[in-house]
Amino acid sequence: MKFKLPKKSMHKGPNFIREVFERGAGIPGFISFGIGNPASEAIPVKEIQDAFDEIVHTNPIEILQYGPMQGDAHLAELTRRRLINVRHMPAEGQSILISIGAGQDLGLVPRTICEDGDEVYMDAYTFTSGINAVRNCGAVPVGIAMDEKGMIPEALEKAAKSGKGKYIYLIPNFQNPTGITMPLERRRAIYDIARTYDLLIYEDDPYGEIRFTDEVVPTFKSMDEDNRVIYAGSYSKTVSAGLRVGFLYGPEEIIGAIQMVKNNCDGQMPLVTQRVVAHLLDTIDYDEQIKKVARVYKEKCDLMLDTFKKYGSSKVRFTTPTGGMFVWMTMPDGVDCDAFFETCMEHKVGIVKGAAFAADGIPAGQSFRLSFTFPSKEQIVEGMKIVGALTKEVCGD
């Protein structure tokens, strides 16, 4: 039969993250800085196993039948309380929605809020699925120029003048892919523009609590006087990514609409995995668990940067993240990034080209992302020696 898919559902280009994964999978001794997996050694395995044992063997019918469409009420309440009490977010006029990881939210928000041709403003380089989900919903992911503090307010304002914008998508803490944390005054400037042009803000904060320092920059949601911020969080990085438990917290009316769209279009979520997370929150010291994750990540991050400083080209600029999972390195103009990526692959090291993260209208650039969380420390040292030496070859000493 002849059948034409809509333009929004057509593939827009290669997935470089998957490419690294798939090509690396067949290579013995391959070291991947491409995959954004959490550190396995920071997952509370025993506690999760205990939680499964308890939940699967206590009233099993409850988790094996259809459960509540909104998800586990206890988990929602524990999450909501932490957002209010620990993260200082407003309590009034807000609703919470439990999702299958924060990944499910990436589609739910534009699907519910956007119509064909609406614009979504986002960092020039941002999370690949954050870009692609907007495209797949028929909206336009407009890349906004960044500097070392993140999105540039003047560039945002220029784009917002089109009047076609619906929301700004931001990862303000330890941004993916750059590792940048947006300072407070920059957040205030972005919020003011959202106010002027009546835009919502979708604050994606999956690693927000995984900090390497004591400095806490307030979230947009905690400063949300107008109730225009939809906050997304996740237990993927603090507990386990495989359990797929995330959430949205924001204006009642909007979360209500998203919940309805989710009920109709996505159906129910597994209850057992939600119960496991709730059981953990009830039984472990969650703050201590987050600190443990941060300690593990910081050590690996330091090791990555220290090794690069020792072996890499001084011509390469890089970010020094204060949390999260990613370092962003930028090579001088004129260096062939595609060729550099291939050379790394030949040397059995996976990196992700900046082009993977480029929103609409943004050039591929001279940068690449490195994730320091999943590889072992030995792999980090070995791999960064190789990456470092290769940058010297192509960028000069």
Added chain:
Amino acid sequence: MKFKLPKKSMHKGPNFIREVFERGAGIPGFISFGIGNPASEAIPVKEIQDAFDEIVHTNPIEILQYGPMQGDAHLAELTRRRLINVRHMPAEGQSILISIGAGQDLGLVPRTICEDGDEVYMDAYTFTSGINAVRNCGAVPVGIAMDEKGMIPEALEKAAKSGKGKYIYLIPNFQNPTGITMPLERRRAIYDIARTYDLLIYEDDPYGEIRFTDEVVPTFKSMDEDNRVIYAGSYSKTVSAGLRVGFLYGPEEIIGAIQMVKNNCDGQMPLVTQRVVAHLLDTIDYDEQIKKVARVYKEKCDLMLDTFKKYGSSKVRFTTPTGGMFVWMTMPDGVDCDAFFETCMEHKVGIVKGAAFAADGIPAGQSFRLSFTFPSKEQIVEGMKIVGALTKEVCGD
């Protein structure tokens, strides 16, 4: 702030199924024929617990880290093989997609295939989320008149002449809400119209194997000469609804596009629940499990209809399902269905008004749906005595 949600994301009316659930939840002794839950006694609880124990304690990191975006490859292969070998579906040119229940497919198909204003043809009365998901995607769920054999080909053809149709949504076996199974010659006629107007067919078959008789009507997919059928199935009714494992099987190009949209917009699925289902398929006699479910359902269905025949009004017409979960009863014209529903609630029995299942352009009608799977046999007898007596009161003897 002032913010207007798109029309597609606005609530279209009450959810009568949820209403029955929520109002009934607070009433002691309430008997619900409203909820479409499987029979708890047919869930292989012990085997599922064993599967969890095995999977959670063997290589736990695998299920606690991000897993394959496409889901568990072994589960996909077991499912694919069954569709080809047992259900006689074509192998060539097809792909399989694992989903979070067949519920997730209800949104994925229109989101990927439809653009704003496209028409989707469906039974006049059909699964509520099947209707709402199409609405939420900005497409138009066009209800097509039915008779005792299901969708009427001539009515479909009349609608299809608009040229705006993208696909036909059908539940050919033991339809929800009517319990009707579409005979072979009717399937052929519908398929011919799909061919003439170049429409895809979305065959939703969650209860297809739960048959009360030996008669097997071939699926659309098994007769799919043009490769225009997307088949959706689920392990919710044969194993456990709470595990949320379903699948799509259909044309490579279309499943590929749906998979990409799913990857971008929905993210990953929990792996543990998929592994539990795969472990069950590997270790239990799945055919015997399906037969067990069918035996339990048939017994309850017979009990429901026998009790109604004994105590109900002869003026009420009802379907006699040969499988699945639902009976559809139709009262004479002029009876006030809303008032009848309220009277049932007052007598502590929940039914679902036909209006819950009406696609766009279809009147509320004189019917109601009864689900016979979840209540106990005692509840079925007691509840159907009450429903029966009430029909006599409002419809006459």
